[in-house]
Structure formats: C-alpha cells, structure tokens
Amino acid sequence: MGIKNFQGKQVGDVNLKAEKITVRDCMSKSMVLFKKEQSIIEVVETLIKFRVSGGPVIDDQKCVIGVISEGDCVKQISESRYYNMPMEDTSVEKYMSRDVETISPEVNLFDAANFFLTSKRRRFPVVEDGKIIGIVSQKDILRTALMLKGFSWKHK
Numbered sequence: 001m002g003i004k005n006f007q008g009k010q011v012g013d014v015n016l017k018a019e020k021i022t023v024r025d026c027m028s029k030s031m032v033l034f035k036k037e038q039s040i041i042e043v044v045e046t047l048i049k050f051r052v053s054g055g056p057v058i059d060d061q062k063c064v065i066g067v068i069s070e071g072d073c074v075k076q077i078s079e080s081r082y083y084n085m086p087m088e089d090t091s092v093e094k095y096m097s098r099d100v101e102t103i104s105p106e107v108n109l110f111d112a113a114n115f116f117l118t119s120k121r122r123r124f125p126v127v128e129d130g131k132i133i134g135i136v137s138q139k140d141i142l143r144t145a146l147m148l149k150g151f152s153w154k155h156k
Contacts, residue, residue: 023112024105026144027126027134033058034068036093040076043068043092053122055135057096062131066096102127103136113141 032055034043047053047070054069072095080090103112103124115124116138126134 021109021144021148022105023103023107023109023126023136024134026109026140027105027136028140029134031055031132031135033132034092034096035059036065036091036096038092040073040090040092040095044073047073056100056125056132057092058132064100064102064125064127064132066092066098067100067125068092068096072096100125104128105133109141109144112136113145116141 032046032050032052034046034055034057036057036059047055054067054072056064057066057068059065076090076095101119101121101124103115103126105126105128107115112124116122123135123137125132126136
C-alpha cells in the first residue's frame, strides 16, 4: 500500500488569501535603473546614494537588457588600475551581466521564494509584457512572509 498524500498536521487555520499572494503584491515599484550608455562612475555614485548593490539595465522601451552590480563595478575599478585606463570612459554596457533572470508578477509568493533558493540571486526584475514593472528582492519576500506568520505556520 503506497502513500497517496502526505501532509503534516496543520497548525492553526490555513489562510487561503496567503496562498494567493503574488510577486505583484510584494514587489517594489520604486527602482534604481541604469542605461547602457552610463559611465561606471555614475553607477557607483548611484549605488552609494541609494544604498543598493545593483540594478537592472534597460533600453529606451523599458526592456531589461542586463544587470549591473557592485561586483561588476569593482571589476572595472580593478581593471582600470591594472591597465591604467580612465574609469570615466567606461560604460555600463561593457561590464553589465547580460544573462538576466526575470520573474513574472503573477508568480506565487512561495514559488518566488523557491526561485530565490535555486537561483542564488538576491533580486529579480519583475517583467510583464516584456517591460520592467518592478523589482522583487529576498527582503520583499521576507517582509511579506512576516505579515503572514500567524496564518500558515506557528509563530511563538
């Protein structure tokens, strides 16, 4: 005789509303965005000013074409020192990561949490109809999960 369904005992009532929360409900619409033509110096200044560690690079139609991070900027600083090249002349396009993983705004919160675990990323651009509409980070997921703590698991 095989096990047909294994589900542990539920602690408290399961909130069906919690199961319907999507990325759209917890994403940030306020984003730091970059253009491929910007200089690395501008990016560094922006990262420091807004206290973020990176951001999407978009084209004129708001399509995500890359991501630039602190690590990308550090790489450029290191190379400029090694090769004695001016940093002001270097654009985002040269150092941005082009392999961008995005997420749909309709993805369930818990599926998004799993997506973070499997991808090892800290944030994802939220894309709808090919255009960026927000950004979701691990902190956004955690913040939303804290609001649900009494509904789907026991919290002491």
